[in-house]
Amino acid sequence: MARVRYGARTGAEIAAARTAGSRLPDIWSTGVVAVWESDPDAVAAVLPPPLKPTGRALVRVNISKVDLPGYPLGAGSFAVAAAHDGIEGWYPLVMPMTHERALIGGREVFGEPKKLGEVTVEREGLVVRAALARHGIEFVEVRGAVSGPLPLPEPARKTDFYFKFLPAVDGSGDGSGFDAGPVLVHCVRNEKVRKLERISGDVVLRESMYDPVADLPVRELVGITIGEKTTDQKGTVAERVDARALLPYIHQRYDDPQQILDGPPQGSV
Template identity: 35%
Template sequence: MAKVRYVKDLSQTGSTGGIGSASMRTSVRTFRAIYETEPEIAAAVLPRPLVLTEPKIFVQFAHVIMHVSDTHKIEIGAATVGVACDAEGVKGWYVLSMPMEGDFVCITGREVFGEPKKIASVDFDVSGDKIKVAVKRNGIKFIEMEGTFGESKGPAEFTEHFFCYKGMPAITRRGGFDGPVFLTQLDWERKYTDMKKIPDARITLNESPFDPIADVPVKRVLEAYYCEGGSVTSGKILREVPSEWLDAFWHQRFDEPGVQGIDIPLASEKKVANA
């Protein structure tokens, strides 16, 4: 008898053929920060129907152990950049960028949740009371953060919501999609055993034509923490959206360094000119 593992024996597993479990437990160490940016830029990067709530950007670096099963785990470095927004009554963060290590987690994140993941190299270095992190793609460290541990806030449990879009780009490669496009909501249940303040956190955004996060500048760091503990991640479909709402945004799922972008008038520049 021959074994063919490209086909699953559903009678043995009881599975319907899906990927993984409904939720996944993870053990994490994170360096998370929120910074203020220009409100006009923050609003411009949000596809409909998302609405800006505050000109705040969430940046998180993580060293993650994903417990895929009782006997199998995956260890990765990851980063997430989000924009504060409202998704039809639910407040959270629109995932602008999600570079990370590991082809498996990149593929499943994109296909299952609609996360804009890209393969990257993530540095996560803790030395004494200092922490320094960076993410690199195409030879460019486009986000760097560092700081010193401060006082502990102790354990904390809370849930954060993140929003993505899930769709299949058209096979013609002339724009549009093959099939519907969905707005998804990710629910990340944080179960931190400790949160330490990082009072002197510094965020550096470097120019990259592949990952242009430098276009969303840091005006000031509002808060930063080093956290240890775990997370449980899950998601759901919020609604179907017209595909044209994503036409101007979908290219950032891929590397298109020739994209010129749009010009955004800033109120802060007008204030300086009139000073």
């Protein structure tokens, strides 16, 4: 009988896949990063406990093209500064990806808020334009011109915070709305940069009911850069979190808040 591909894999095949995944070569991306100060109350409002605001109400958007061999990827992240247990990092609200493969792995393993979307990174001479779009709405655009090189930073360790959870099958679970207790994940990335340039430009946030990033306005632009970098990453469960405290925030993960409920939308047959 021919191999049934949905059948069980052998122990040797599973071990080989894990070994290959642990020896990935450096994968370089070209990305535009913009950081700005926003409304402190707005930044605090989007942070589920136990995350807390930092000393500055910073917002960061990262828009990149990743050089995966034979499988180029557009990847984006829109995040706010956050702190947990003495560690400062970033809490992403939405992470558009151009391929399902990158989306599924991040959501299922780390709890990343990834969604399918369109990612644009364009450069013509000194002119740069980068954007994130979903549902036909370009909700973030970064545009400007390269104004000069920047010194290469030393390799850096950076942390992103994610919440990993599954809504309850019956809509209620143990009363918390989840099948099991949600967890807070620390995802630590070691980042190396081989090229970095400053951009003089601006950030445009457009209204979208699906990605309401316009609620985090640009009060003061800290800076915009374009660069080439590579990172590795490792996630750990930092703690189990209060399910009832997290429940009011899980709509952040979905385009339609009704998706988290066990029932059809009103008016459906």
